[in-house]
Amino acid sequence: MNDFLRYQQTGHVVTLTMDQPERRNPLTGNSAVQEFVAAIERIQHDASVRAVILTGAGTVFSAGGDIRAMQAQADPRVEPLRIRQDYRDGIQRLPLALFNLEVPVIAAVNGPAIGAGLDLACMCDLRIASEQARFAESFVKLGIIPGDGGAWLLPRVIGMARAAELTFTAEIIDAQRALEWGLVSRVVPHDQLMAAAQELAARITAHPPQAMRMTKRLMREAMHTRLDTLLEMSAAFQALAHKTPEHAEAVAAFLEKRAPNFDR
Known part of the structure; x- marks a missing residue:
């Protein structure tokens, strides 16, 4: 039984729901990466799946990295080479798995997508946002860098200048600004988010x-x-x-x- 990710299939569409709302759906300090990689592998080999919707339970899409896990890595007894390998074996498996998945993935961003949460949305092919969504590439605020590929992903979604502004300021932008910048393709009322994602998925799955x-x-x-x-x-x-x-x-x-x- 999964602790983090809910896997539900209806017809040709799989919905993946990050389901640790009490922790703001973090991508580190839990089994998130392992569960994502397993789900992606399952989808890749299931010809019945033609589209994927990724969303978060509760009021947050994903707050990114777990702060307590970061605090543990700052312990002087933890060797830098070990941290490097932890990134390779951990969060960095996620962009590689999603990049190589051949099924279109729609991010239904239901709330704040912060740090690695924003990068996760950028790993998807399409992004639809609730009016309640917020976005921030906030790594520098914590004295770290985008260790999950965000420096490669974000400029390819919104262009280098806007990616630099978002990354260097670590400021939060709302859903409307995200739409203006091309980070998302559509903003919808919060209670219509999943219906909009499902309608888009239906238009995708109608094709060969x-x-x-x-x-x-x-x-x-x-x-x-x-x-x-x-x-x-x-x-x-x-x-x-x-x-x-x-x-x-x-x-x-x-x-x-x-x-x-x-x-x-």
Whole structure:
């Protein structure tokens, strides 16, 4: 039984809910990373899953790192090399797992996303925010750096200048500013957040799932590869796509002027 993450599947959509609201859904000092990695591995190998919604229980999306765990790392008896390895074996597994997941992930940000909580939202493909959401890249306020990949993730979502402002000031921005900066694609009333995320997931899952997985992989690879390399990868993926039953069904449905059925 999971202590941190609730895994629920309805149809083709999995909802992952961080469920330690009394601790503000921290990502360290608990089993969060292990449970996330296990859930992502499960989703990756389950062809029935076509979209994921990630949200938090209670009033907070995630407050990021656990302060008590940070205090323990400051103990002079703890060697820096041990801390380095703890990051590699711990929180740094999360961005790698989410980056390599081929199923689209929607962050439904229900409340504050602070520090590693903001970075977790940036690890997702899409972000929808409740009016009650707040965002901060607050590591420098605590005298530390974004150890979870935030320095790579945030500039790719909102651009270098705004990422620098958010990171260097450690200030909190509200949902409307997040929308203006492109951090989220939509802001909705708090009580409509999950319905909006589910509606977006439904629009994603309406399309051929294998083509969707390959499309996400191409978009992820495009973030750090050359154009000629991506074109070669695109040609290979397209050759696979042309031979899928889903492609045949999509073309037939278009010509026959009917809705496609990708569950056959």
